[in-house]
Amino acid sequence: MRIDNLQYANWSEKIFRQLREGGVDAIHVTIAYHENFRETVLNFEKWNRWFEQYPDLIMKGQGASDIDVARETGRTAVFFGFQNPSPIEDDIGLVEIVHTLGARFMQLTYNNQSLLATGCYEAEDMGITRMGKQVIKEMNRVGLVVDMSHSGDRSTIEAADLSERPIAITHANPHSWSPALRNKKDDVIRAVTQNGGMLGFSVYPHHLKDKGDCTLESFCEMIARTAEQFGAEHLGIGTDLCQDQPDSIVEWMRVGRWTKEIDYGEGSASAPGFPDMPHWFRDNRDFGNIENGLLATGLSEDEVAGIMGRNWYNFYAENFSPRG
Amino acid sequence: MRIDNLQYANWSEKIFRQLREGGVDAIHVTIAYHENFRETVLNFEKWNRWFEQYPDLIMKGQGASDIDVARETGRTAVFFGFQNPSPIEDDIGLVEIVHTLGARFMQLTYNNQSLLATGCYEAEDMGITRMGKQVIKEMNRVGLVVDMSHSGDRSTIEAADLSERPIAITHANPHSWSPALRNKKDDVIRAVTQNGGMLGFSVYPHHLKDKGDCTLESFCEMIARTAEQFGAEHLGIGTDLCQDQPDSIVEWMRVGRWTKEIDYGEGSASAPGFPDMPHWFRDNRDFGNIENGLLATGLSEDEVAGIMGRNWYNFYAENFSPRG
Numbered sequence: 222m223r224i225d226n227l228q229y230a231n232w233s234e235k236i237f238r239q240l241r242e243g244g245v246d247a248i249h250v251t252i253a254y255h256e257n258f259r260e261t262v263l264n265f266e267k268w269n270r271w272f273e274q275y276p277d278l279i280m281k282g283q284g285a286s287d288i289d290v291a292r293e294t295g296r297t298a299v300f301f302g303f304q305n306p307s308p309i310e311d312d313i314g315l316v317e318i319v320h321t322l323g324a325r326f327m328q329l330t331y332n333n334q335s336l337l338a339t340g341c342y343e344a345e346d347m348g349i350t351r352m353g354k355q356v357i358k359e360m361n362r363v364g365l366v367v368d369m370s371h372s373g374d375r376s377t378i379e380a381a382d383l384s385e386r387p388i389a390i391t392h393a394n395p396h397s398w399s400p401a402l403r404n405k406k407d408d409v410i411r412a413v414t415q416n417g418g419m420l421g422f423s424v425y426p427h428h429l430k431d432k433g434d435c436t437l438e439s440f441c442e443m444i445a446r447t448a449e450q451f452g453a454e455h456l457g458i459g460t461d462l463c464q465d466q467p468d469s470i471v472e473w474m475r476v477g478r479w480t481k482e483i484d485y486g487e488g489s490a491s492a493p494g495f496p497d498m499p500h501w502f503r504d505n506r507d508f509g510n511i512e513n514g515l516l517a518t519g520l521s522e523d524e525v526a527g528i529m530g531r532n533w534y535n536f537y538a539e540n541f542s543p544r545g
Numbered sequence: 546m547r548i549d550n551l552q553y554a555n556w557s558e559k560i561f562r563q564l565r566e567g568g569v570d571a572i573h574v575t576i577a578y579h580e581n582f583r584e585t586v587l588n589f590e591k592w593n594r595w596f597e598q599y600p601d602l603i604m605k606g607q608g609a610s611d612i613d614v615a616r617e618t619g620r621t622a623v624f625f626g627f628q629n630p631s632p633i634e635d636d637i638g639l640v641e642i643v644h645t646l647g648a649r650f651m652q653l654t655y656n657n658q659s660l661l662a663t664g665c666y667e668a669e670d671m672g673i674t675r676m677g678k679q680v681i682k683e684m685n686r687v688g689l690v691v692d693m694s695h696s697g698d699r700s701t702i703e704a705a706d707l708s709e710r711p712i713a714i715t716h717a718n719p720h721s722w723s724p725a726l727r728n729k730k731d732d733v734i735r736a737v738t739q740n741g742g743m744l745g746f747s748v749y750p751h752h753l754k755d756k757g758d759c760t761l762e763s764f765c766e767m768i769a770r771t772a773e774q775f776g777a778e779h780l781g782i783g784t785d786l787c788q789d790q791p792d793s794i795v796e797w798m799r800v801g802r803w804t805k806e807i808d809y810g811e812g813s814a815s816a817p818g819f820p821d822m823p824h825w826f827r828d829n830r831d832f833g834n835i836e837n838g839l840l841a842t843g844l845s846e847d848e849v850a851g852i853m854g855r856n857w858y859n860f861y862a863e864n865f866s867p868r869g
Contacts, residue, residue, distance in 0.1 A: 259582065262582070265642060266638030312590070314593065318590060
């Protein structure tokens with residue numbers, strides 16, 4: 222079983238077919254960065270059209286059992302998430318509404334301060350806000366998973382402790398391996414995993430040691446060391462694959478509508494666009510490379526199967542339904 | 546089994562308890578008259594709160610099987626509908642979105658011309674519009690029932706013929722019994738019922754012979770005659786009960802935001818408010834009166850059971866799910 226717990230591709234029939242070629246049973250796709258509620262609904266509508274147009278390749282995922290259906294019918298189950306709480310605006314009632322529409326992950330922040338928490342690019346992290354505490358409780362109630370991939374350390378640790386259900390860092394790597402601002406320090410990973418949460422390893426070059434030149438061996442050794450430290454059952458994949466996107470999209474991700482100036486985020490003025498992917502992971506057909514690389518590190522077959530998909534499957538099974 | 550296929554009460558714990566006292570297993574409630582999409586979502590949110598607050602009295606209804614669950618657990622299943630297509634704005638993609646959120650009936654018009662069809666108060670009825678034809682097809686696909694209660698005759702007959710699934714007049718009576726503008730002529734009722742559709746009888750005084758002075762006997766005899774003419778299996782109840790609503794609400798229903806002048810609709814300058822209900826149907830505890838009145842007409846027990854609930858149950862079972 223293969224699950225990729227974060228992608229933001231420029232979706233097309235070509236990519237849907239590559240998902241099948243790569244044996245990807247489920248993906249979690251981002252459908253909002255800065256979109257408000259109504260704009261997010263347009264993105265749900267876009268996926269409804271794709272489900273109608275490509276019923277043999279993809280299907281809407283709502284719970285883990287949909288992954289079983291997808292496997293039995295040779296399709297990929299698509300689960301939805303937001304990298305920012307902008308879709309719920311200032312309205313806690315929208316938490317249940319977006320869950321009903323199919324959202325299963327929501328980041329409390331995307332780099333900046335939000336109404337709920339502090340993003341990892343702010344100079345100060347004031348932790349979970351008053352509204353943030355209420356929204357975490359509501360997310361726990363309905364089965365919308367708290368994702369802290371782009372949040373500050375303090376906010377992430379507080380979210381892991383406040384949340385009564387496990388949370389996730391869907392796409393990031395350990396800071397100790399590659400000290401990017403977006404990668405996570407050990408105490409952050411510990412707070413998430415010791416409460417039953419998950420860390421998804423990213424293949425986005427800015428999160429890799431030596432960026433696009435990172436070797437498959439280094440990436441897989443890093444995963445093996447993280448498994449020793451925090452337990453293999455808390456680990457999965459969240460590639461952050463942004464296949465076929467034009468550079469205007471990475472600018473939208475970074476800048477949205479919150480500034481009139483350019484913000485280069487993890488890029489720079491000399492390299493503002495999407496970075497080149499490592500040669501061993503160019504698209505969804507390359508998951509076999511990661512699986513073989515993990516087996517070569519000495520991780521057991523069972524551990525590798527968990528990291529490649531079963532751990533996310535189990536997490537979905539526990540955390541996507543209303544509580545009780 | 547008792548199902549009331551249209552109410553627009555000022556909902557409260559008191560009314561939810563009266564639904565239980567009256568043995569009402571399911572209701573279809575209006576949650577939009579003139580609301581746009583975002584405003585309609587606020588109304589879904591309001592119901593989500595009530596479901597959370599009164600889990601022993603009410604539950605969200607999505608399919609006929611939810612009525613079985615409601616009966617087994619002593620609750621009322623609440624199904625949602627719109628009396629106007631305003632919630633889908635000019636966006637056909639919203640048809641599936643509102644269905645996902647729980648909408649199961651949508652009127653193509655509310656008295657006036659809409660983007661989809663002509664309302665019963667317009668001087669001319671131009672039939673189903675270009676967008677209307679597309680939206681009927683999409684409603685058929687997802688399982689959102691076309692309701693023509695407030696539409697013009699030509700639009701209703703065209704909708705019944707264009708729709709590939711049965712449609713409904715959720716709340717109206719035969720024009721031959723009481724010639725109100727909102728009541729339906731025989732050829733309209735025939736077009737709906739001969740295609741498998743349903744007519745729900747209204748107890749709203751403006752739709753009754755002699756308004757609030759209408760006798761239970763007259764109402765029930767009218768139903769018995771309609772059963773002879775069109776078949777009892779196509780008939781149900783849709784009281785249009787607007788319990789505990791202030792008169793400002795009937796003004797909102799009639800005027801919305803489409804005019805700066807007052808429109809009295811079925812009322813008049815001298816009687817602009819909600820009319821008084823007949824003494825034999827004041828609230829949800831009075832369904833027994835209608836049931837007994839129907840049995841007194843000579844309709845069989847089986848026919849009466851169908852009209853009081855089973856016919857709507859069967860209609861829900863066939864028409865609320867995506868096709869195929």
